[in-house]
Amino acid sequence: MxxxxxxxxxxxxxxxxxxxxxxxxxxxxxxxxxxxxxxxxxxxxxxxxxxxxxxxxxxxxxxxxxxxxxxxxxxxxxxxxxxxxxxxxxxxxxxxxxxxxxxxxSLDRPALAEAALAAAETGTDPQGACDALGLLSAALTYDHLSLLAVLATGDARTVCSGIEDRVIDQDETFRRRAQALLATVRTSARSFRDPGEEGPCL
The missing domain is CATH 1.25.40 (Serine Threonine Protein Phosphatase 5, Tetratricopeptide repeat)
Incomplete structure (x- = not known):
């Protein structure tokens, strides 16, 4: 010591x-x-x-x-x-x-999710964003999920820089993780939804 x-x-x-x-x-x-x-x-x-x-x-x-x-x-x-x-x-x-x-x-969990999502949207730390969003899944809003869905399934790549022969693999890894997170949140939302409740599904 x-x-x-x-x-x-x-x-x-x-x-x-x-x-x-x-x-x-x-x-x-x-x-x-x-x-x-x-x-x-x-x-x-x-x-x-x-x-x-x-x-x-x-x-x-x-x-x-x-x-x-x-x-x-x-x-x-x-x-x-x-x-x-x-x-x-x-x-x-x-x-x-x-x-x-x-x-x-003291935590504003939706704000934490917003900040983490910005790291995915800008491509600065997509994998870290998935880690954080996984911990914050219960705080994700409809807008958060909508943006994550665009990143997970849209035409534009999220990972756009890095070692040339790894960029595609890293982007595909992010997409798979984001899609898995979306599926988990949607399943959880359905399980807690009142059968008679109206409103858009996530």
């Missing part, structure tokens, strides 16, 4: 390697000590330092994953995660982490 703590960076270290190292060290310390106060303090520093860097996407995503591990002990990190929702590249990871760390009553 002393060696791990000694390896942590100072408050001016905002390069990606330094931020990633601090996140990994924090995870290791948390698993060893279970000291949430220490973990929250270091991750708070990582979030703040990452916000100063224009290349902060991956350090912020890894810090969000680490925050998720803390469960509700990571609640002080919720404001950083909420700020990340505005970036479609980070929104699915941030939404998933918020489901773990935030007080359940």
């Amino acid at each position: 002393p060696a791990l703590r000694a390896a942590l960076s100072g408050p001016d270290a905002d390069t990606t390697p330094a931020l990633d190292a601090d996140t990994a060290l924090t995870e290791a310390l948390w698993r060893i000590t279970g000291d949430a106060h220490e973990a929250v303090a270091v991750l708070d520093s990582v979030f703040r330092r990452a916000a100063r860097s224009p290349w902060s996407q991956w350090p912020l995503a890894r810090a969000a994953h680490a925050a998720e591990l803390l469960g509700q002990a990571g609640q002080p990190l919720a404001p950083h995660l909420e700020a990340s929702l505005a970036d479609p590249r980070l929104a699915p990871t941030a939404a998933t982490a918020l489901l773990s760390v935030a007080e359940p009553a």
Whole structure:
């Protein structure tokens, strides 16, 4: 533990390697000590330092994953995660982490779903969007499902960039996952619908 703590960076270290190292060290310390106060303090520093860097996407995503591990002990990190929702590249990871760390009553689940769906719509993190939307399936609105259906079955590809020989496979994987999610939500909606209730089926 002393060696791990000694390896942590100072408050001016905002390069990606330094931020990633601090996140990994924090995870290791948390698993060893279970000291949430220490973990929250270091991750708070990582979030703040990452916000100063224009290349902060991956350090912020890894810090969000680490925050998720803390469960509700990571609640002080919720404001950083909420700020990340505005970036479609980070929104699915941030939404998933918020489901773990935030007080359940404080969560606007449809808004989390909206942010995660933006990551699919823009093609920035379609797979992460599916992960988050799966956890938020009960909060998906008709508009959410309509857009997801377009992405899952429309002509335009959602995954449009990446390694050339993998783009098609990645897009097809996303489509299959999105279609499976739609089928699950529709089945659930039918099972809870009152037989005499009127209104459009999902």
